[in-house]
Amino acid sequence: MESNGISEQKIITGDSGYILQDVPHLTDYIPDLPTYSNPLQDNPAYSVVKQYFVHVDDSVPQKIVVHKDSPRGIHFRRAGPRQKIYFEPDEVRACIVTCGGLCPGLNTVIREIVYSLYHMYGVTRVLGIDGGYKGFYARNTIPLTPKVVNDIHKRGGTILGTSRGGHDTSKIVHSIQDRGINQVYIIGGDGTQKGASVIFEEIRRRGLKVVVAGIPKTIDNDIPVIDRSFGFDTAVEEAQRAINAAHVEAESVENGIGLVKLMGRYSGFIAMYATLASRDVDCCLIPESPFYLDGKGGLYEYIEKQLKENGHMVIVIAEGAGQELLSESMQQDASGNKLLQDVGLWISQGIKDYFSKQKKMTINLKYIDPTYMIRAVPGNAADNVYCTLLAQSVVHGAMAGYTGFTSGLVNGRQTYIPFYRINEKQHKVVITDRMWARLLSSTNQPSFISNKEVIEDRKEHISGEEKNEETQLLDDENCADVVPENVDNSQP
Ligand SMILES: Nc1ncnc2c1ncn2[C@@H]1O[C@H](COP(=O)(O)OP(=O)(O)OP(=O)(O)O)[C@@H](O)[C@H]1O
Ligand SMILES: O=P(O)(O)OC[C@H]1O[C@](O)(CO)[C@@H](O)[C@@H]1O
Ligand SMILES: [Mg+2]
Numbered sequence: 001m002e003s004n005g006i007s008e009q010k011i012i013t014g015d016s017g018y019i020l021q022d023v024p025h026l027t028d029y030i031p032d033l034p035t036y037s038n039p040l041q042d043n044p045a046y047s048v049v050k051q052y053f054v055h056v057d058d059s060v061p062q063k064i065v066v067h068k069d070s071p072r073g074i075h076f077r078r079a080g081p082r083q084k085i086y087f088e089p090d091e092v093r094a095c096i097v098t099c100g101g102l103c104p105g106l107n108t109v110i111r112e113i114v115y116s117l118y119h120m121y122g123v124t125r126v127l128g129i130d131g132g133y134k135g136f137y138a139r140n141t142i143p144l145t146p147k148v149v150n151d152i153h154k155r156g157g158t159i160l161g162t163s164r165g166g167h168d169t170s171k172i173v174h175s176i177q178d179r180g181i182n183q184v185y186i187i188g189g190d191g192t193q194k195g196a197s198v199i200f201e202e203i204r205r206r207g208l209k210v211v212v213a214g215i216p217k218t219i220d221n222d223i224p225v226i227d228r229s230f231g232f233d234t235a236v237e238e239a240q241r242a243i244n245a246a247h248v249e250a251e252s253v254e255n256g257i258g259l260v261k262l263m264g265r266y267s268g269f270i271a272m273y274a275t276l277a278s279r280d281v282d283c284c285l286i287p288e289s290p291f292y293l294d295g296k297g298g299l300y301e302y303i304e305k306q307l308k309e310n311g312h313m314v315i316v317i318a319e320g321a322g323q324e325l326l327s328e329s330m331q332q333d334a335s336g337n338k339l340l341q342d343v344g345l346w347i348s349q350g351i352k353d354y355f356s357k358q359k360k361m362t363i364n365l366k367y368i369d370p371t372y373m374i375r376a377v378p379g380n381a382a383d384n385v386y387c388t389l390l391a392q393s394v395v396h397g398a399m400a401g402y403t404g405f406t407s408g409l410v411n412g413r414q415t416y417i418p419f420y421r422i423n424e425k426q427h428k429v430v431i432t433d434r435m436w437a438r439l440l441s442s443t444n445q446p447s448f449i450s451n452k453e454v455i456e457d458r459k460e461h462i463s464g465e466e467k468n469e470e471t472q473l474l475d476d477e478n479c480a481d482v483v484p485e486n487v488d489n490s491q492p
Pocket of ligand 2: 101189264265
């Protein structure tokens with residue numbers, strides 16, 4: 001194996017096209033750091049477990065669907081405890097911060113980081129940063145012990161508070177230095193991970209023995225590489241209640257239309273999976289799939305057909321869908337994310353006007369907007385297990401001296417992913433993938449796109465590294481039905 005020596009991008013190559021996109025390590029910029037034996041070796045709970053420690057060379061492939069001649073491709077370092085660690089338990093001063101919007105499971109991750117540090121490594125100094133990034137320099141800290149966090153996983157939200165904006169790298173790193181913090185656990189979405197990356201760069205520039213580790217959080221599931229983000233399952237499950245209500249309302253009246261707006265600013269995963277799970281939905285509209293209202297093949301025509309054939313229909317719309325049809329919003333939130341127009345209200349009015357004015361037809365539309373209800377809940381059982389594994393993995397990685405990484409599930413395995421991969425693009429539904437086709441065949445809705453557009457879309461998505469795997473992408477992309485799944489990880 002050889003390394004190309006680029007510090008930001010540690011690429012290690014091996015036989016048959018093997019590529020390890022490795023994560024930085026403290027020893028990359030602080031040579032001769034002492035190591036210690038992992039206390040788990042003497043812990044009766046773990047020492048009996050065969051091969052509890054991961055092999056130093058273990059890695060996880062990004063793509064698991066291969067042909068017999070395929071190169072081995074990109075791999076990520078496998079997460080888990082190492083024999084050697086780079087911190088003495090007494091020396092560790094850890095902190096945890098949560099940033100961005102709420103997400104089911106946040107408290108579980110906080111709890112499990114604290115528990116892992118205390119009970120696996122004997123680390124007793126853990127601080128919670130109050131209120132997101134700005135909390136580093138503008139707010140108080142909260143001491144976190146197993147007792148304090150014991151039953152927080154049963155509550156929605158984050159006990160630490162969260163915020164958008166206020167990322168002042170220099171002030172944050174000063175605060176980390178002043179407080180003597182040497183492990184920084186950052187839980188948040190795409191914006192947060194970008195923020196974590198610049199904090200890491202600044203810490204490395206200052207030559208500090210401080211690990212920066214991210215845990216990806218977003219109900220939109222818009223973070224690339226990973227199978228899915230925690231909280232996503234819970235959000236999809238919670239959305240079922242709104243869809244069910246919409247269906248009950250719609251089928252109880254003449255020409256009933258139930259319209260549900262779900263979160264998803266740029267990525268329509270929640271709407272897509274909530275639709276697939278429900279089977280009561282007749283039309284799902286997402287940001288990645290442009291649609292039109294009037295004329296042949298348009299949404300209004302489809303609604304009319306459904307009402308005539310079934311007497312009712314249910315529509316699910318992601319908040320970012322159809323924004324190109326609305327006047328562009330110039331407003332932004334504190335983090336610089338564009339504030340979208342309310343597409344739910346807009347489309348409700350459009351449907352009502354169309355049927356009353358143009359069709360002279362009486363319809364009964366009920367608009368349900370469960371926006372915050374799907375994310376302000378505690379994680380479900382599956383998400384809680386997932387959060388626990390993520391938290392344990394990130395702690396093992398930090399104790400082993402890895403830094404500048406995000407912990408994430410890749411093809412069902414816990415891995416360490418370098419920040420540049422997590423931050424390279426937004427993860428979106430690919431409408432030329434099988435999953436979207438599955439949705440179309442489940443709802444039987446029009447695709448609103450022509451063959452020409454499909455071909456263009458495919459070309460657009462086959463770029464860069466994917467170009468070499470054109471056949472695979474077109475033949476068999478994202479073809480697994482359950483996690484672990486997918487070739488380019490375009491689906492949860
Ligand atoms: N490019 C960036 N560089 C540094 N900090 C950033 C960057 N983008 C966002 N941040 C900071 O990250 C924090 C969270 O960002 P944001 O509000 O976009 O939420 P997020 O992490 O993307 O989560 P979600 O979108 O799921 O709610 C904010 O404090 C913001 O200032
Ligand atoms: O109102 P807030 O807290 O800014 O959050 C809204 C946004 O947060 C998310 O839940 C996650 O980014 C989006 O789906 C949504 O647009
Ligand atoms: Mg975001």
